[in-house]
Amino acid sequence: MSDATPEVAPGFTGFQGAIEAIALGFPARFEGAASEAALREEKAKLLGKKGDLTFALKAMGALPPAERKAAGEQVNGLKGAIEAAFEGRLRAIAGEALARELSGPAYDLTLPPRVASPRGHKHPIGIVRDEIVDIFRSLGFAVHDGPEVEREDYNFTKLGFPPDHPATDMQDSFWTTSGHLLRTHTSNVQVRAMLGKVPPFAFVAPGTVYRRDNEDATHLPQFNQLEAFLVDRRVSFSHLRGVLAEFAERLYGPGTTIRLRPSYFPFVEPGAEVDVRCVFCKGSGCSTCKGTGFIEILGCGMIHPVVFENCGIDPQAWTGFALGMGLERIALLRYGIEDIRLLVENDPRFLSQFR
Ligand code: PHE
Numbered sequence: 001m002s003d004a005t006p007e008v009a010p011g012f013t014g015f016q017g018a019i020e021a022i023a024l025g026f027p028a029r030f031e032g033a034a035s036e037a038a039l040r041e042e043k044a045k046l047l048g049k050k051g052d053l054t055f056a057l058k059a060m061g062a063l064p065p066a067e068r069k070a071a072g073e074q075v076n077g078l079k080g081a082i083e084a085a086f087e088g089r090l091r092a093i094a095g096e097a098l099a100r101e102l103s104g105p106a107y108d109l110t111l112p113p114r115v116a117s118p119r120g121h122k123h124p125i126g127i128v129r130d131e132i133v134d135i136f137r138s139l140g141f142a143v144h145d146g147p148e149v150e151r152e153d154y155n156f157t158k159l160g161f162p163p164d165h166p167a168t169d170m171q172d173s174f175w176t177t178s179g180h181l182l183r184t185h186t187s188n189v190q191v192r193a194m195l196g197k198v199p200p201f202a203f204v205a206p207g208t209v210y211r212r213d214n215e216d217a218t219h220l221p222q223f224n225q226l227e228a229f230l231v232d233r234r235v236s237f238s239h240l241r242g243v244l245a246e247f248a249e250r251l252y253g254p255g256t257t258i259r260l261r262p263s264y265f266p267f268v269e270p271g272a273e274v275d276v277r278c279v280f281c282k283g284s285g286c287s288t289c290k291g292t293g294f295i296e297i298l299g300c301g302m303i304h305p306v307v308f309e310n311c312g313i314d315p316q317a318w319t320g321f322a323l324g325m326g327l328e329r330i331a332l333l334r335y336g337i338e339d340i341r342l343l344v345e346n347d348p349r350f351l352s353q354f355r
Helices: 014-032 036-047 052-062 065-103 124-138 188-194 237-252 305-310 327-335 348-354
Strands: 201-210 222-232 258-263 268-277 294-303 319-326
Touching (some): 014 036, 014 052, 014 065, 036 052, 036 065, 124 201, 124 222, 124 237, 124 327, 124 348, 188 201, 188 222, 188 305, 222 237, 222 327, 237 258, 237 319, 258 294, 294 305, 294 327, 319 327
Antiparallel strands (some): 201 222, 222 319, 258 268, 268 294, 294 319
16 A cells, blocks of 8 residues: 555645645635625535545545654644634625625615505304394393303203203213313303392303314314393293394394294203294205205203202292304304314315405
8 A cells, every 4th residue: 555656636736735725725715705605615615525625635645654644733724724714704794794784775664564464354153153142232132251161060050951961971071170161052151140140131142162072064072152041020932932033034134934843951941943944945945954944043942940040040030031052053054164164174265255
């Protein structure tokens, strides 16, 4: 090996020549780099894997062993000088950029933006909710709010659900470790409105409710309801019927007919489900109403005397009614939306249609 003639590139003048060429050349190369990117490129050409200094380092192997130590120190010294020069030039370039920015035209922060930011708009559930709340407000109902994390007795027991009612099952509700649950309906607001207070009451309570349902085209584990509640002296079923008829006409237009079917909810007696004449086929029968001509929109009934007693209200002195509807259902029917999941996916292509 020591006798072998080292292979050198054409025009290569040996180790010393290469080192001197680099040492003489690098300051001007760095000075000539006008941007940080150009500077880094020059550095790579010197110190990178295929850089000039790396190449010279390889040529060092051809030197007689006695000269190698001094040569190594020379290379290290040069490398240090290159790195220091690089840092210096880097700072200079940053300084030049700042100076340019400071001496350039000033920003006018009072100018209006060139592109107006897009206006937000209501979600379809919000549109439907606000419209229904407005209808009830115009009929004299106030608006109440209630907690989504609720006590078991306010969501179930005081409303007359027997302890073994399937709705109270662990499978149907979301329970917290503290024994509370996510309310399964807005009827909890009835209990909260009555406890420790004296009728008359007339309010609506819109809000989010939760049930352990697997999501599909018609179910979500989290959805929205709106409850209406009215208690006064001598309130009768015909008052309920009148409010329902007025509500249906305001929501779906004059002449909209409704139909009541007996139904069961633990906290009302009698209870009913309310259908409206199908808004799509006007009653002649279509796929939405499954040929029946009617679509179910809510549940309702007269407040059960036991609920009054559970909430400290005298059922001899007061009567009242409640009704509750699913806002998603109303929105799906209103806009002809076929999959309830569209309402929670927040796809702007879907939502922008409600602008
Ligand atoms: N809370 C009932 C439900 O979620 C709806 C309802 C409200 C029924 C008021 C009657 C009266 O199914």
